[in-house]
Amino acid sequence: MAQAALGAAGLHFDELNKLRVLEPEVAAQTAQLREQCRAFVDKTAEFQNIVGSLIELVDQLAKAVESEKMKAIGARNLLKLIAKQREAQExxxxxxxxEKKMQLERWGPGPSACLAGTGSSTRLSAKSKRTRTNSSTSSSSRSRGF
Known part of the structure; x- marks a missing residue:
């Protein structure tokens, strides 16, 4: 009967015979809920750690990708420059x-055209070359007014 009177007043005894304000079932549910909340908070903290490390990893990868991208752009620009240089050289x-063809046309068939393999043709070509040189010198001196 004492327990009933205490129960009516909202006081209860637990399994260790301690006086409690809550009913034993409600106290057990509260303790269970407290443990579930602690587990949830621990899992949330673990999730935050995992997400943080994932973000760091993604940032590192982004930096590496950006670096490789800049290298690729530099290489592409270098290849374009090399292509332009080759084009200019060409x-x-x-x-x-x-220019050499024009000079060759101005000079006419040179000594190489007369070198068929005989010694007389070599002398002939050398003679024609001297004649050509003399005639070009005299024509240039005439054009200058000498």
Whole structure:
């Protein structure tokens, strides 16, 4: 009967015979809820740690990707520069070839055309070369007014 009177007043005894304000079932549920909350907080903290490390990893990968991207852009620009340099060199060589062809046409068939393999033709070509040199010198001196 004492327990009933205490129960009506909202006081209860637990399994250790300690006086409690809550009913033993409600106290057990409260303790269980407290443990579940602690487990949830621990799991949330663990999740935050995992997410933090994942963010760090993604940041490192982003930096590495950005670095490789800059290297690729630099390499592409270098290749474009090399291609332009080759194109410019090719144009210079084409101009040089055209200039040499013009010189060759002005000079006419040179000594190499007369070198068929005989000694007399070599003397003949040397003689024609001297003649050509003399005639070009005299024509240039005439054009200067001498």
């Amino acid at each position: 144009q210079q060589l084409q101009a040089l070839i055209a």
